[in-house]
Amino acid sequence: MLSIRKIFSKSRSLEDGIFFGAVEKILGFSPKNIDFYKKAFTHRSSNILDEGGNPMNYERLEFLGDAMLSAVIAAHLFNEVPTGDEGYLTKMRSKIVSREHLNELGKDLNLVQLVESKVPVQHFGDNIHGNIFEALVGAIYLDKGYDFCKEFIYKKVIVPYVDIARLEGKVISYKSLVIEWCQKEKRQFHYDIFEDNGINGERLFGVKLSIDEKVIAKARASSKKKAEEKASQRAYFAFQEKIDKK
Amino acid sequence: MLSIRKIFSKSRSLEDGIFFGAVEKILGFSPKNIDFYKKAFTHRSSNILDEGGNPMNYERLEFLGDAMLSAVIAAHLFNEVPTGDEGYLTKMRSKIVSREHLNELGKDLNLVQLVESKVPVQHFGDNIHGNIFEALVGAIYLDKGYDFCKEFIYKKVIVPYVDIARLEGKVISYKSLVIEWCQKEKRQFHYDIFEDNGINGERLFGVKLSIDEKVIAKARASSKKKAEEKASQRAYFAFQEKIDKK
Numbered sequence: 001m002l003s004i005r006k007i008f009s010k011s012r013s014l015e016d017g018i019f020f021g022a023v024e025k026i027l028g029f030s031p032k033n034i035d036f037y038k039k040a041f042t043h044r045s046s047n048i049l050d051e052g053g054n055p056m057n058y059e060r061l062e063f064l065g066d067a068m069l070s071a072v073i074a075a076h077l078f079n080e081v082p083t084g085d086e087g088y089l090t091k092m093r094s095k096i097v098s099r100e101h102l103n104e105l106g107k108d109l110n111l112v113q114l115v116e117s118k119v120p121v122q123h124f125g126d127n128i129h130g131n132i133f134e135a136l137v138g139a140i141y142l143d144k145g146y147d148f149c150k151e152f153i154y155k156k157v158i159v160p161y162v163d164i165a166r167l168e169g170k171v172i173s174y175k176s177l178v179i180e181w182c183q184k185e186k187r188q189f190h191y192d193i194f195e196d197n198g199i200n201g202e203r204l205f206g207v208k209l210s211i212d213e214k215v216i217a218k219a220r221a222s223s224k225k226k227a228e229e230k231a232s233q234r235a236y237f238a239f240q241e242k243i244d245k246k
Numbered sequence: 247m248l249s250i251r252k253i254f255s256k257s258r259s260l261e262d263g264i265f266f267g268a269v270e271k272i273l274g275f276s277p278k279n280i281d282f283y284k285k286a287f288t289h290r291s292s293n294i295l296d297e298g299g300n301p302m303n304y305e306r307l308e309f310l311g312d313a314m315l316s317a318v319i320a321a322h323l324f325n326e327v328p329t330g331d332e333g334y335l336t337k338m339r340s341k342i343v344s345r346e347h348l349n350e351l352g353k354d355l356n357l358v359q360l361v362e363s364k365v366p367v368q369h370f371g372d373n374i375h376g377n378i379f380e381a382l383v384g385a386i387y388l389d390k391g392y393d394f395c396k397e398f399i400y401k402k403v404i405v406p407y408v409d410i411a412r413l414e415g416k417v418i419s420y421k422s423l424v425i426e427w428c429q430k431e432k433r434q435f436h437y438d439i440f441e442d443n444g445i446n447g448e449r450l451f452g453v454k455l456s457i458d459e460k461v462i463a464k465a466r467a468s469s470k471k472k473a474e475e476k477a478s479q480r481a482y483f484a485f486q487e488k489i490d491k492k
Contacts, residue, residue, distance in 0.1 A: 052328055052329075054328055054329055055331075059331060059332045060324060060330070060331065060332055060335065062332060063320060063324070063332045063335045063336060064320055064321060064324045066320075067316050067317045067320035067321070068317055068320075070313050070316060070317065071313040071314055071316065071317035074309060074310055074312075074313035074314075075310060075313070075314075075387065078306060078309070078310045078384075082298055082300055083298075083300055084306070085301075085305060085306065086305045086306055086308060086309045089306065089309045090309060138324075141321065146392040146393070146396075147392070150392075
């Protein structure tokens, strides 16, 4: 994959402008000091030094971002699960900030496209996605403070990914929940599956879940099973929201 | 030790007033919602349930406070030591938030005097001091938000206890630094030691450090050696401040 920052390496200001725009799009707000974000997207292989002569890469920001993530998730779980004791809260938090989960998050945001590195990013393995995500959280903290950082974590981590029932292992499959519900309520349902190519030419599967001939949810993932599960989960939450509003 | 909350157990409002005042004194500000602090000072042995029927004790708050402490200390170290890499920052943080260090902190604030417990607090061992301190930090976060919580951690942890040179093991003894400096600069110095009784009748030692017949620093501690070291450290920092201002 060719990095956006590499393509424009000949024109510094054009490159900076594109980088700023790309970061803005990921964040959903304008960065105040873009330098923090440049650092968050710089791999140590670049061998760049900052003004103080210190290595300019994301590793220190990763440490900071990890601490902020842990604090925000701790406070969320504390409020969300009043019955959970200290052991439960600790276990749930480590599931949420697991390496695997953070890598998935970073991948979904396609953070690697912005990475400045001497080595092709593919060589770093999966952890680069989660590491950059943590560094990005650290950069947001420095740039905009705790409350902004917390808001970002809510928008990008907690709302789309933190499903306490699932983390507790209570919900194994959302597809089976949907099927069960449809059978009980005597509704017709079907999953339409189609193949689709992602931005980088990777093979993806799309799924449309219809109930009583009405499309309820759509999803795309790297396997048929994952896409069905994602669509089912979306349908499940859409229904829950409707029930909550009643 | 008889707990303040126990002494007044017959008069609820008097007890509440005294508890509020004692918490206010520790915090250095007025609590908004005293219930968070009541929880922070309640041991599980009390077997109290909150309005939701959940156990009312400090254990969940301890989890939250630990997360906030880690985040604030991470940000402090990040800013304070720009040359430290991720490994260094992680190591330094774990020294600062070590069990031993937190116990010392909680002990110095005499937090146990406020603990509500069915079992005499002496039975819990040393960790009760650190646990209550963490719970208190959690309560402050809930009551007043992150920035307030950060300020409290600066005032009670970072300013009085976090000495990076010492944590790095670079400074073994401040007394030897002071002696070395005095010999090099041809100054006269002496440590005056006197015995002193603390609030609870415990034996304490006071030390006055004079250089060229002028008292430079005073300190009090549970041993002569500790008091001398504390006074030397204060003198060292007082000198450093003078040098920085030049």
